[in-house]
Every structure is written in C-alpha cells, then in structure tokens.
Amino acid sequence: MDELAPDYDDLVRSAREDKSLSQSDLANELNEKSSLIRKIERGDTLPSDRVQTKLERFLEIDLSAEGSSGDDSEWSGGSSSGSYTLGDVVKRKD
Template sequence: MQCEICGKDADTAVKVRIEGSEMMVCSNCKTLGQEVKKKPEKPKKTTKKTTKKQKISVKREKSPQRKSVYDEMDQIIPEYGSLIRNAREEKGLTQEELADKINEKSSIISKLENEKKLPEEKVIKKLESFLEIKLRE
C-alpha cells in the first residue's frame, strides 16, 4: 500500500480525514488528520415474504374521500370573459376605468376578459355588483 500523502510504501495504512477528504496514509502522515474509525456493520434487515393469498386476505379500510374546494364553489359560466367585456363596454368604460371603480388592477380585468384567469370570489362579487351581471351558474 502506498501512502496517499508522501508516497512511501506502507505495510499498514490508516484511514484519516484531512480537510474533509478521507485518505489512506502511512503511520508518519496519520498525524496530519483525524483517524476515521470504522463503523460497526449493521445487521441486514430481513423481510418477510408474503404470498398472493396472504396479500388478498388483508383488508384495508378505505380512507374518507377528501372534499375538493371546487365541490362547494358555484360554477363560473362559460364565456365569462365576453360577458364581462360586453357589460363593461355597455357602461362605456375602459378596462382601466373599470379596474379603478372596483379597486382592482387593470391587468386582472384584461386577463379575465381574455379568459386567461379565473376570477377570485371577491372579484366575482365586485364585478357582479358593479356591472349588474351574473357570473355563476
């Protein structure tokens, strides 16, 4: 075995950690780092094999179905974007003016009219109230 630091042939090499690297070194160079102790080997875990019959006989209780937030929400009508746009135009407002009236950003109005975004509940209420339209089924 050759020392990884000085290169001398060593009969007995010692594993040391020097600045985060583990190296096999001779007895003279082992003082340059900390000796790495061997960890005791853990016994391997044995797993119990089951047959198909055993697997079939195991009954699992079904967990209760989770409720989706969409289950309790009213459905947004299809073509909600054009409905918002038509109602806004009937009132003679631009997207910016409508946004100011309902205290929202004009980019939100644009995304809603182009149906790139679903309206949040609070925005639905503001639009329905101000534009006098119905956005939910």
C-alpha cells in the same frame, strides 16, 4: 361561490362596454389592477370569489353557470364524494 359561466369573459367585456368604460376605468371602480381585468376578459384567468362578486355588483351581471347546459350533462361516472378513479374517466378500446 357557484361555478363560473363558460363565457364569463365575454359577459364581463360586454357589460363593461355597455357602461362605456375602459378596462382601466373598471379596474379603478373595483379597486383592482387593470391587468387583472385584461386577463379576465381574455379568459386567461378566473376571477376570485371576491372579484367575481365585485364584477357582478358593479356591472349588474350574473357570472354563475346556473341554468347553463354545460358539457357535463353526459357525465355519469364518479362517486357522490366527488372523487374519481381512472376507471371513471378512461374509455376502453375493446
């Protein structure tokens, strides 16, 4: 799936609260553990692709980072293969 929005935890919490559901209620609706919902809303864990899809469908939200202006916009290093070397990451102090 697409990369998650940086504020995915707030999006899930707000959408759940908009539907007047507790974390346990949402977990029951998605057939997941309430501890997973709690961890997602705290930002302690990322939802799997399967859970992300369930959340998006049930809560009618989009958790993908599409269109967001992430901090990666300044990044210019690396290769098209996605592999980076230490020289791509480290800034020298000369």
